[in-house]
Amino acid sequence: DAMVIQNPRYQVTQFGKPVTLSCSQTLNHNVMYWYQQKSSQAPKLLFHYYDKDFNNEADTPDNFQSRRPNTSFCFLDIRSPGLGDAAMYLCATSRMRATDAGETQYFGPGTRLLVL
Amino acid sequence: SQQGEEDPQALSIQEGENATMNCSYKTSINNLQWYRQNSGRGLVHLILIRSNEREKHSGRLRVTLDTSKKSSSLLITASRAADTASYFCVVPKRGSGNTGKLIFGQGTTLQVKP
Numbered sequence: 001d002a003m004v005i006q007n008p009r010y011q012v013t014q015f016g017k018p019v020t021l022s023c024s025q026t027l028n029h030n031v032m033y034w035y036q037q038k039s040s041q042a043p044k045l046l047f048h049y050y051d052k053d054f055n056n057e058a059d060t061p062d063n064f065q066s067r068r069p070n071t072s073f074c075f076l077d078i079r080s081p082g083l084g085d086a087a088m089y090l091c092a093t094s095r096m097r098a099t100d101a102g103e104t105q106y107f108g109p110g111t112r113l114l115v116l
Numbered sequence: 117s118q119q120g121e122e123d124p125q126a127l128s129i130q131e132g133e134n135a136t137m138n139c140s141y142k143t144s145i146n147n148l149q150w151y152r153q154n155s156g157r158g159l160v161h162l163i164l165i166r167s168n169e170r171e172k173h174s175g176r177l178r179v180t181l182d183t184s185k186k187s188s189s190l191l192i193t194a195s196r197a198a199d200t201a202s203y204f205c206v207v208p209k210r211g212s213g214n215t216g217k218l219i220f221g222q223g224t225t226l227q228v229k230p
Contacts, residue, residue: 042204042220043159090159097217102147102166102208105218107159 003027004108006091012114013081021076021111023091031097032074033105034066035090043090049074050097078113086115122205122224130229135192137224139205140185147208148181149218150190154201162190162203195228202226 004025013019023032031050035043047056049068063085065077078085089112092105123138141148150162165172165181165188172179178191192199202223209217 042222044220045217048217092159102149102164104149104161104164106161109158 004091004093004106006108006111008111009109010112010114012116014116015083016080019078019081019113021089021113023074023076023108024072025093026072027093027095027106028071029093029095029106031094032068033092033094034074034076035092037088037090037110046076048097081113081115083115086113088112122203122221124224125222126225126227128227128229129195131195131197133195135195135199135226135228137190137203137226139188139190139221141205141207142186144183145207148188149206150179151204151206151220152201153204153223192226197228197230200226200228
């Protein structure tokens with residue numbers, strides 16, 4: 001089945017130690033998104049790629065970076081994780097990014113990050 | 117904020133009962149989506165309703181949209197324990213052109229007791 005895959009499902013890192021979360025998709029979608037979701041809160045968009053075009057949200061901390069080496073893969077890099085970065089990180093894809101047409105986003109299962 | 121706001125925040129019902137969740141939003145929209153999130157399957161798209169539609173059905177789901185009141189409702193009929201999840205109302209972000217950004221509401225947590 002076509003899907004969005006995130007690895008690992010759980011990640012433990014130390015305060016200040018760089019960490020990379022991975023996402024891959026077999027849907028061949030043009031757009032890939034990274035969301036941060038803290039406990040009992042709504043997912044918050046960090047940034048997205050439309051093909052190779054990177055779009056950062058204005059309030060995304062500089063500590064968060066992303067890479068998309070090809071259509072299938074997208075990475076979230078947290079350069080110096082703080083305790084406040086502990087959260088569920090969700091990767092999503094959509095075929096296109098036209099909001100007016102109502103594009104559905106397909107989410108991976110998420111990676112839960114714990115910062116010690 | 118144009119974020120959708122769900123009501124109630126939490127809902128607990130018995131299996132077989134119907135569950136109704138409401139959503140209000142602040143700006144004009146072209147479409148509204150509902151997503152479900154549970155620990156087993158993550159976030160899953162349920163249904164999309166366009167601004168020119170008033171009601172839409174998908175299996176046991178019924179969604180209504182009232183653009184004059186800027187509100188939507190999600191009805192789950194004959195609920196099952198497997199419907200236990202958080203349900204999010206999601207609207208496109210205004211002013212972002214064709215960027216595909218979605219704004220999630222805070223969600224309604226539904227518990228269906230067997």
